[in-house]
Amino acid sequence: MLRSLTRLSGFSASRIGFQQPAVARISIASFHMGTRPNAVSVSTSTATSPSTPLPPPMAASIPKSDISTTTANATTAQGTDAGPVTGASSEQLGGEEEDKNTQDDAESAASGFAEFTPVSPEQARSLTQNPILSQLVNTIMKDGKKARAQRFVADALLEIRSRTQSDPYHVILDALELASPILKLTAIKKGSKVLQVPTPMTERQRRRKAIVWILEASDKRKGEKQLKDRLASEFLAVVNGNSGALVKKNQLHKMALANRANASLKY
């Protein structure tokens, strides 16, 4: 997988037929990795020396996301405010938050979805600043109607919150992670045969695939007319383990496993 990643970075440049300027390459890389443009040292090493194995995405040098800490503060604050009646549940919440923090740390090494260092803490769930939410908004947007798409996402988030009484942002992160495939199948012609070669995807590509599948699955929902209801139901279905998006992901993974021999082919 790492080898295929390195091959991808070298291959795509020659395939496209022009060398992207170093600055642009750095900025694109830093966007995907969620770092600020100042953190050049990490990205230049990946861009200019493909032979060395890449560090896993979202290297540990990036500070931990503020989101989990703020929610931990929020729950402790809530615990003191609410009083004895809700004390038990807030302890549970606090415990769950701690588990989530450690889980996030473990997960952040594997995938970058939870890893977003906001410029300021109040921008953590902003529809315009948060790259994950803004990608979701942009994927839903049609004909340039961004405000409409933002309304859909905001309403869906509120709907998730009212059904689960928990942070909808984390539900969305979890759902996107669960539904995103780790590679795609590229068709190449070897002689006369068309072979499917599993190739890796960038974080953004993976996320987009997950969003598109979730949107398609939500369109098939009967009984719920509005997009916000369907979208909320679909995110929750993914998180609960039964959604058309998960089925598609598993199918793709199976096909990739079947064609794993082709991964070592040179083309």
Added chain:
Amino acid sequence: MAHRFLASTPLLRTSLSLTARARAAVPAQYANYVTASAVVMAGGKAKKAAPKVKAQSNSFRKKKAADDDKGESGSGGATRLNEKYYKPSIPVKVEEFLPSTATKEHVGQVLGFPSTVVPALAQTAYPTLLNEQFELIKPAALVVRDSTVSFLEKVDEAMKTPSAQSRIVLTGEAGSGKSALLLQTVSHCLSAGWIVIYVPKATSWMNSSFAYNKVANTTSFVQPLLASNLVGQIQNVNKSILDKITTSETATVGRHEVEKGTKLSALLEVGVKDQFAAQDVMEVFMKEIGAQKDIPTLVAVDEVNSFFRPTQYLSQDGKELDPEHLKLSKLFLNYISGKSTFKHGAIVAATSDTLLANKSEVLDVALGVKEVSPYKRLSQTILPWTQGLTSVEVPNYTREEAKGVFDYYKKANIFFDAASEPLFLNKFITSNGNPRKFFTACAKGI
């Protein structure tokens, strides 16, 4: 005999397969005939799910509304929900909004409706957009504002004066808290022991959603079901108080005779049971409560702008009716305009900007909210009803009030960002303190 049907042209023209056509060709009385062998076979095949033969019909097929096979939990009976995210809803702890707590010291605090008042408020629906907020955060609670405290003082002063002197209309921009202030007034008066007649959606009286009948030999129309519903609501809200008041003379309501000395709750019962007597019941009821001085009356009408514009009902000539042509609306218009009065009480109304089509230019001009060219012709039939109304403007949140609401939203887990001062400022400034926009900014982030 079947072959004659098979060969017939209508069937040939269909797109059915041969087997389907054969089945369809069999006349009904033969199709349903069950032989003994069929019964025996059915016993053996009981476990196999037999596929139904559905002849393709071109008629409109109703879609099942309750098609909950694939809910968010899953198909079939086994529902596995991710416990990490599904948490029980914990109602927010708030103090009660009582006459003792609606004071300057509590400005900025969010207080919930008292437990004695909530069943009364449940008789009528909450205003539409407020209801969305109350559905989201339970229990229903509103913030005590400067305008609340000053307005409730005004209402308390009106307790000992005739209602014709206290006819107040709450005005302000869209989402500024007019309906909320009206709700707080209703709650305050219910706690204080007033008789309260609360109409949350006056638009539903005028938008032809209730049946109407013409009264013989007059130009008026009666809405029996609406009157009956209203009578029932008033009775449920004020039951204990109305037991103390009795009618002062015999009255004829519809086909019934109501003797002198009957309790007002019994009088209202007549209107609940017989909708065609309900209009007369309302008129007698309003007269009786207006005549007594012991218990003050509050008439609270939301979306009052629909009282001052043509209704969506049509007369027999096809012309739009004015509210004064509907007997129930005219009864209320008399009290709103001061033509009739309660000996002790107040009339409080609130305008609504929810639907642009419902705006009443006449009312806006009369209250001084809007200015039009003096050459513009305003409806001369509606204008006289607006004389003598006082306007109270409901402003946007002050910073203190907004901070209290912000803390309440954080406690209620409406948003999950850290409740920091920059975040509060962000929401407050972008919404300009407008309560509805502030809620949208906090809850949705847009």
